Amino acid sequence: MGFWRTLFGRKPPDAVPEAVHSGTYGFAPDHPILCDSPPGEREFIAGLRCPSGHLLRGPRVGSFDGKCPHPADHEGFLPDERPGEHCLVDRYDVTCENGEYSCSLYFDMYHPQAPEQPAPEGLTRATPDSAV
Ligand SMILES: [Zn+2]
């Protein structure tokens, strides 16, 4: 008892898996990668490389409740949407082609105007030459 209170001085959010607490860009639903529609998600994944330089592949697992880091540019479809509080994010469980690296990536796909997004921590983006 009092564990969470001791640790953080407040009540924890309920039922969020431990990994999600990291709040790390790309790996958490409240800190998704911005992109344009599902093709933008797949294009981003295709341009990523694992820490050892391998290609990443994996299925879209589904939509989750997340938060938009850039509500001003969010182009959603719901009239009363407040993307800064809740928005749908897509999750992909990807594994590298060599199989030694895997992770879950979260995307907010309602950003057709999003600037080039950086790679999540530990991953790299392929050079433009090899990303054809
Ligand atoms: Zn790898």
Ligand SMILES: [Zn+2]
């Ligand atoms: Zn958004």
